[in-house]
Amino acid sequence: MDSLAAVNWPAYETEALNAVGAALSEQELDEARVKYLGRKSELAQALRGVRDRESGILLNGIRSKLEAAVAARETELTRLANEHAAEAGVDVTIPGTPIGRGRLHLLTQIRREIEDIFLGLGYEVYEGAEVSTVWENFDALNADPAHPSRSKTDTFYIDDDTVLRTQTSPDQIRAMQAKTPPIYLVSPGRCYRRDTPDATHSPTFLQVECLAVDRGITLADLQGTVLKFFRTLFGAEREVRMRTSNFPFTEPSVEFDVTCFICGGRGCPVCKHSGWIEMGGAGWVDPNVFRNVGLDPSEWQGFAFGFGIERIAMLRHGLPDLRAFWENDLRVLGQF
Ligand SMILES: [Zn+2]
Known part of the structure; x- marks a missing residue:
């Protein structure tokens, strides 16, 4: 400010x-x-x-x-x-070698679009860090000490206490430690996992984390925010449904689906004939997470949700293979 x-x-x-x-x-x-x-x-x-x-x-x-x-x-x-x-006597009408005009990468375009939607809702864009402590990436987020995602075959360790973040959720921890609530932030950024690249996996990918911490907010606020966000992104006729799920850092946890924007919910190959497309996970910030950053869970409530930017780009443009975003083939990227 x-x-x-x-x-x-x-x-x-x-x-x-x-x-x-x-x-x-x-x-x-x-x-x-x-x-x-x-x-x-x-x-x-x-x-x-x-x-x-x-x-x-x-x-x-x-x-x-x-x-x-x-x-x-x-x-x-x-x-x-x-x-x-x-x-000066130079004939500029002789055709030259065409040079393509540069443009923003598709994922950057979508990331900016997402940031603009949240700015319009009164959120701030928060820049987290790609290098994270094990505590921020796992412990503070209430991850089980034996959770398999902690293993060195799943996560890039820099040393025993430092990792490349596996999700944007450690930004929640950093932000809650650095700021005094109320907090309304959206944090887009790159994450890393030891995945072998294929059509739907990449060792590096973009996630967006949304966090709201305030007094007196409810699950209805989460639902309203998710609905507003996806309607702005995919069209006013979209519906959002939530299914119960399980994440260490939220309780209760949900996964949310959006009505398919190809078929409008009637059923098509993109939504596997269900009419719904899985978009991401969300939930009520777990009291343990608040305690880990020194906030009193009886005073503060909050919700968080996260989703992948590549997935939005793939669904919106019908791209079948995630690798297209990283191979930098201008014949593909130049189309957007
Ligand atoms: Zn469909």
């Missing part, structure tokens, strides 16, 4: 648009882009700290305007370069 309030955003936008408009070369344009839109820009930092809907809309609006201005200036610079070449 501090970085949000400390910046005069209309002035920032004007200054950025002026810098983009004044860029006389691709290099100058890129410098302006990095300064005002890059990962370390004030805009990107403020977007990461956004907690309310109005600010999210304001900052995303500025981001869209600046991205459009950069693209327009790029086209203009190309046109000017062609004019100069023509004046």
